[in-house]
Amino acid sequence: MHDNEIFVPEGYRILDVEGVRQLITELPIAGALGGSKDSWRIEEVGDGNLNLVFLVRGTTGGFAVKQALPYVRLVGESWPLPLSRAHFEHSALVHQAEFASGLVPSVQHYDATLSLMIMELLEPHIIMRHGMIAGTIYPRFADDISSFMARTLFNTSPFAMSGHEFKSLVAHFAGNSAMCKITEDVIFTEPYMPCENNRWTRPWLDGWAETIRQDDDLKRAVTRLKRKFMGSTEAMIHGDLHTGSVMLTAEDTRIIDPEFAFMGPMGFDVGAIIANLLLNYFSQIGHERNIGERNDYREWILLTVEKVWTLFRSRFLELWQEKGSGDAYTARIFGDDNHAAALNQEREAWMDHVFVNMMGFAAAKMIRRIVGIAHNIDLESIEDSRIRATAEARALQLARDLMVNSNAYPDIAAITTTARRVNETIPELTG
């Protein structure tokens, strides 16, 4: 997957702290920082896998500066990755800001040559994943994330757009294929076959990893999901909507990092967020000092899972009612009020379709975080490998069932009920 020649525009250079300082000095936005340029505190904090991230603080304001590198930061130049992802991230942010203003960081400056974006500094926001490991309740989260998803997905779908506008987005984001390819490989392919990228908590999960690689029903299900991911142009999706792409406080929620954005299946975004809530739910056994200490928090997570889906569903339907003037699901063929009930039934059937896809994608997201290349800190930070493996095996058990037996889950409560039950089981471990 690394054989593409990366286009590097004339004038592109990798910035360091002083380079960022100089760049900002030359921009009109510099005034917002306050003080002299030498007083600005700038640090490189990129803890992600792909990019450089600088935090810039002046006396009166701050910025976050994100620059794409022509390779995967985590791996180095041996794994090239197009700089164009900064272009797609920027255009996704612009669309998201249009439809879900206040739920994304504001863009202050975009430099196409440097593949660099300057955004408002989100403070005192923290990455949600870290807050959940600490057991922090976020009272606005379910509301905000469901609004974000309903607004961005509805408004970039042909339920809101003309066919022509919609296909313009399809054409544009089809260019982000290198980022899609990463998802196709690491989420929908590698975990289901022997692959040197894969890792898991050894030796405890050896049996589970082997079972996954031998499971024909699971292979068939993930094959269907991968094709849906590749060929369902439903709406502009964030494409990487896990709890590491959420920065928040008790009062404010922002969705960051849409560099994987493309025109894909709505259920992928909803599934991503629900998968990561569930992974954190199972991880709580590794974060409580005394057994049961986090029981209330566990219930808050499951309640959040339920609210994310039910609020997303109802808000999407509300938007549809208000603004359903796009070329798909043409309201005018249902004409007068005599036929309105039929249109509403069909819209609800669409939400059922998204729900089924959501389950499959959530399952794929959970599995890949446990036996694939990229794990998450919710589970990785559990030091006792046997406890970690117990949490992981429970997540795998739920995920496998969600993907293969999705018919057994008619509603979101069926998922949280099963999660609660699975969390009481003692999974079989190797060794």
Added chain:
Amino acid sequence: MHDNEIFVPEGYRILDVEGVRQLITELPIAGALGGSKDSWRIEEVGDGNLNLVFLVRGTTGGFAVKQALPYVRLVGESWPLPLSRAHFEHSALVHQAEFASGLVPSVQHYDATLSLMIMELLEPHIIMRHGMIAGTIYPRFADDISSFMARTLFNTSPFAMSGHEFKSLVAHFAGNSAMCKITEDVIFTEPYMPCENNRWTRPWLDGWAETIRQDDDLKRAVTRLKRKFMGSTEAMIHGDLHTGSVMLTAEDTRIIDPEFAFMGPMGFDVGAIIANLLLNYFSQIGHERNIGERNDYREWILLTVEKVWTLFRSRFLELWQEKGSGDAYTARIFGDDNHAAALNQEREAWMDHVFVNMMGFAAAKMIRRIVGIAHNIDLESIEDSRIRATAEARALQLARDLMVNSNAYPDIAAITTTARRVNETIPELTG
């Protein structure tokens, strides 16, 4: 739908017979015609709705010349239509020739400025629709059309292509949105609502047309189909694959006119051809001089319907077996032979998915030809309006059931069996 400004390139001009003569004189291909330029016989024969078509005959060869107009020919300048459709038609033909060589006309010259393409002259081929009205049997047709569809659809799908190649096609053909919009309007929208474009055989079908406009189940079904048409990027489809897009003899079959090509659902092409075979089947009552005279021909049509599907299905699966190295349905996750059966099952499930979509799209194609804007000559040429309405009502009866009760049709034989039964009914007519 007519409010787009049409881009007309500098240098574009509408050609007449002498303009075509002059153009060819300046091209290296002129030699193939033989004789002096003044001896070439050139006639404008465009009987389609959209374009100019010239046939050019010299002493040793001939060409067909097709030029797009910046409006719908049938309607005039009040209905503008992008010239870019010639660009998409050309690129679709190039792809089709790559994968289904010998089944499309060869392109001799393409002039982007003039939106003009020069192709080989197909002689003595005739438009299949006309041959079927005359009761002509085409022994190669089922073989050829199923090969054409299997090869073009498989090879432009992510079953054969990398995600990157596939998304390049998605980006390219998303530009053909104006042509998609025509289909969205005239096939999936207007027939189901009061619309001045609609017409039907009056008064006989007044009741049928009204029933369609009141049928909530049908409205729901066509709403789902329209969204699939707009948001299923499965493969490069021809987009207008009716029997008027087939020119053939007993020995040779060519598929023409892919100006509606885009990345859409495979079932749309298969459904189009089957719908048009079935429409002709029901029309035979209007073409036989004595009752029963065309019974053998009717059976040939139904046999052809069955062969088109079964051959398409088996050839698609054969291609998949041989060349299934694309990024979707990744064979390598099924690894060794232990899992090959699971992969094959999943591929067969894909064909079932195409079959279900095919039924819905075939039904939509049949309905629109009877109560929508554009009718076809198979039925329109029946002079006795009551007999025509009888044939049309039978087609509507089958189509309505195919679209709404597709579960009742497990295989292609269920469709032909029902067609035969419906063809024996005496439909209720108005007046």
